[in-house]
Amino acid sequence: xxxxxxxxxxxxxxxxxxxxxxxxxxxxxxxxxxxxxxxxxxxxxxxxxxxxxxxxxxxxxxxxxxxxxxxxxxxxxxxxxxxxxxxxxxxxxxxxxxxxxxxxxxxxxxxxxxxxxxxxxxxxxxxxxxxxxxxxxxxxxxxxxxxxxxxxxxxxxxxxxxxxxxxxxxxxxxxxxxxxxxxxxxxxxxxxxxxxxxxxxxxxxxxxxxxxxxxxxxxxxxxxxxxxxxxxxxxxxxxxxxxxxxxxxxxxxxxxxxxxxxxxxxxxxxxxxxxxxxxxxxxxx
Amino acid sequence: xxxxxxxxxxxxxxxxxxxxxxxxxxxxxxxxxxxxxxxxxxxxxxxxxxxxxxxxxxxxxxxxxxxxxxxxxxxxxxxxxxxxxxxxxxxxxxxxxxxxxxxxxxxxxxxxxxxxxxxxxxxxxxxxxxxxxxxxxxxxxxxxxxxxxxxxxxxxxxxxxxxxxxxxxxxxxxx
Numbered sequence: 324x325x326x327x328x329x330x331x332x333x334x335x336x337x338x339x340x341x342x343x344x345x346x347x348x349x350x351x352x353x354x355x356x357x358x359x360x361x362x363x364x365x366x367x368x369x370x371x372x373x374x375x376x377x378x379x380x381x382x383x384x385x386x387x388x389x390x391x392x393x394x395x396x397x398x399x400x401x402x403x404x405x406x407x408x409x410x411x412x413x414x415x416x417x418x419x420x421x422x423x424x425x426x427x428x429x430x431x432x433x434x435x436x437x438x439x440x441x442x443x444x445x446x447x448x449x450x451x452x453x454x455x456x457x458x459x460x461x462x463x464x465x466x467x468x469x470x471x472x473x474x475x476x477x478x479x480x481x482x483x484x485x486x487x488x489x490x491x492x493x494x495x496x497x498x499x500x501x502x503x504x505x506x507x508x509x510x511x512x513x514x515x516x517x518x519x520x521x522x523x524x525x526x527x528x529x530x531x532x533x534x535x536x537x538x539x540x541x542x543x544x545x546x547x548x549x550x551x552x553x554x555x556x557x558x559x560x561x562x563x564x565x566x567x568x569x570x571x572x573x574x575x576x577x578x579x580x581x582x583x584x585x586x587x588x589x590x591x592x593x594x595x596x597x598x599x600x601x602x603x604x605x606x607x608x
Numbered sequence: 609x610x611x612x613x614x615x616x617x618x619x620x621x622x623x624x625x626x627x628x629x630x631x632x633x634x635x636x637x638x639x640x641x642x643x644x645x646x647x648x649x650x651x652x653x654x655x656x657x658x659x660x661x662x663x664x665x666x667x668x669x670x671x672x673x674x675x676x677x678x679x680x681x682x683x684x685x686x687x688x689x690x691x692x693x694x695x696x697x698x699x700x701x702x703x704x705x706x707x708x709x710x711x712x713x714x715x716x717x718x719x720x721x722x723x724x725x726x727x728x729x730x731x732x733x734x735x736x737x738x739x740x741x742x743x744x745x746x747x748x749x750x751x752x753x754x755x756x757x758x759x760x761x762x763x764x765x766x767x768x769x770x771x772x773x774x775x776x777x778x779x780x781x782x783x
Contacts, residue, residue, distance in 0.1 A: 335668045342676040342698040349680070349691025353740045360687070367684035371636040382642050389644045452639035454686045455650040456753070457745030458737040461687045463639055497687050504741055525746045
């Protein structure tokens with residue numbers, strides 16, 4: 324055995340103590356702070372995205388294999404359920420067509436603004452990384468500011484709303500999922516229009532908080548974004564209301580039913596609060 | 609050899625640099641995860657496999673620097689609490705020092721240190737997360753990450769052996 328620098332030499336102890344102290348201070352700075360990403364953090368996520376995307380190729384294959392295996396095993400049941408659903412949907416489709424024509428006629432008569440606040444433009448993106456840690460639920464997308472993505476933009480999958488963008492780099496962006504502890508979005512029941520706040524708690528079933536008109540929320544209600552805070556457009560599919568063991572209302576997220584791979588970002592412009600000059604202009608005739 | 613052994617091995621720079629680079633790569637991999645049969649398992653514990661097989665003869669000061677910086681990089685890359693991984697990595701490296709392990713690494717040594725590493729990591733992540741967010745961690749997520757990292761551990765041990773044999777004299781890595 325060769326001899327040399329002692330593992331418990333003074334410098335080693337000082338360096339270890341300093342590293343632990345600095346780390347502890349960095350952790351303590353997070354307490355009560357906004358989750359804003361520093362340019363260094365955005366740079367780091369931009370650097371790892373290509374590597375993770377490359378490494379995810381074989382993993383997607385493994386996921387696809389297991390998915391197809393599971394699909395095959397329940398093909399008969401699925402086929403039966405789909406046939407039953409088709410009968411119901413055909414009836415609904417004819418009713419929907421009639422209603423759509425009726426609404427279009429009313430809109431023409433009333434001259435209402437038919438423009439919806441959900442932008443038609445969609446930015447297709449791939450989720451190259453999904454953080455599913457004990458405290459964080461987020462996605463890393465391979466699109467960024469150069470593709471038109473901005474902070475606050477809603478992110479959708481084919482199933483429904485996944486979350487919103489919290490930081491943007493030139494070619495990458497990070498999405499805070501609806502189930503994350505820090506996620507809070509204004510939602511409404513599609514059936515009754517009663518509103519609430521969907522609060523993530525790191526579980527698969529985020530809870531409904533600040534519920535308005537509790538009596539108008541029932542199990543099975545479709546939950547959509549209410550657009551109340553102006554942060555997200557109205558009408559984005561979020562999930563379905565359920566009641567947990569303690570009797571609290573929770574939401575089974577539509578986007579949690581499948582693995583997140585391809586998503587699209589809606590370049591929705593957040594409603595800006597009126598400035599003083601806007602209000603003065605309103606008052607002045 | 610024990611923690612206070614008076615005859616420590618020679619500290620070398622290249623094993624520390626190689627292990628440091630591996631830890632940075634593992635930090636990048638920690639961003640990903642795999643979804644099998646509807647269960648999502650993140651790669652958050654993969655960097656711990658590198659810490660668990662850190663070269664015995666790596667230069668200590670350089671090792672601490674790499675472990676700390678790779679921890680901060682992992683936090684930035686995964687969008688987690690900044691400083692959390694750095695704290696977890698440095699504390700684990702400091703408590704479960706590589707020179708405490710058998711020479712050469714035995715299967716029992718690897719298993720015991722891996723279990724200790726995971727236990728310490730869960731406590732540290734749980735406590736720091738509770739301190740910042742005020743809630744308990746998602747233990748199921750811990751479990752899933754632990755299973756994935758444990759599956760990857762033999763591969764990491766194998767890679768370590770190959771690197772130690774190819775790039776350096778095996779003795780420089782301590783096993």
